[in-house]
Amino acid sequence: ETGVTQTPRHLVMGMTNKKSLKCEQHLGHNAMYWYKQSAKKPLELMFVYNFKEQTENNSVPSRFSPECPNSSHLFLHLHTLQPEDSALYLCASSQVAHPGQGYEQYFGPGTRLTVT
Amino acid sequence: GENVEQHPSTLSVQEGDSAVIKCTYSDSASNYFPWYKQELGKRPQLIIDIRSNVGEKKDQRIAVTLNKTAKHFSLHITETQPEDSAVYFCAEENTGFQKLVFGTGTRLLVSP
Numbered sequence: 001e002t003g004v005t006q007t008p009r010h011l012v013m014g015m016t017n018k019k020s021l022k023c024e025q026h027l028g029h030n031a032m033y034w035y036k037q038s039a040k041k042p043l044e045l046m047f048v049y050n051f052k053e054q055t056e057n058n059s060v061p062s063r064f065s066p067e068c069p070n071s072s073h074l075f076l077h078l079h080t081l082q083p084e085d086s087a088l089y090l091c092a093s094s095q096v097a098h099p100g101q102g103y104e105q106y107f108g109p110g111t112r113l114t115v116t
Numbered sequence: 117g118e119n120v121e122q123h124p125s126t127l128s129v130q131e132g133d134s135a136v137i138k139c140t141y142s143d144s145a146s147n148y149f150p151w152y153k154q155e156l157g158k159r160p161q162l163i164i165d166i167r168s169n170v171g172e173k174k175d176q177r178i179a180v181t182l183n184k185t186a187k188h189f190s191l192h193i194t195e196t197q198p199e200d201s202a203v204y205f206c207a208e209e210n211t212g213f214q215k216l217v218f219g220t221g222t223r224l225l226v227s228p
């Protein structure tokens with residue numbers, strides 16, 4: 001499959017569960033991102049990785065734990081989530097650019113997460 | 117601070133009319149301003165972007181204008197079609213490297 005893929009597409013989990021979201025990009029990019037999309041904050045950046053190194057943690061609670069083993073794969077490990085964490089989680093990737101140079105972010109289809 | 121205000125939140129037009137969506141930002145150091153379109157149930161996709169050294173950019177029926185002094189930029193869609201119906205997000209590249217701050221989105225509905 002081409003572009004950015006995410007699995008699973010839908011996930012229902014209890015507050016005591018541990019689960020992981022997976023993202024894979026087939027575009028040769030070196031930067032990857034996690035976003036949270038909800039009715040309250042439509043596109044909220046969570047984490048940024050450049051060349052496998054985390055460069056941004058946008059004040060995200062520790063119950064969300066990212067992992068980037070290589071430039072093509074990105075994970076989001078979830079544990080002891082709250083109902084308000086229910087949202088669409090979008091992964092994206094891009095080329096690494098100099099500040100102000102601009103870059104297109106390619107989004108995956110997202111994982112619809114429901115916390116019960 | 118990191119803040120992008122986007123207006124209106126919803127916009128309904130008749131097919132063939134023009135649509136304008138406006139965004140304002142607070143970080144005077146921002147240099148890159150993309151617009152993304154998200155159709156219902158689909159992922160956001162870039163439709164046009166502009167950099168701070170350019171005041172206007174056009175691509176067929178869509179155009180973006182930037183006023184750095186006033187810190188606002190706008191998306192213009194002419195001759196709207198039903199397939200333009202979607203949520204549109206503006207964004208700015210915050211001074212945090214590789215970091216986009218998105219507006220709250222505008223739901224555009226084009227009626228035939």
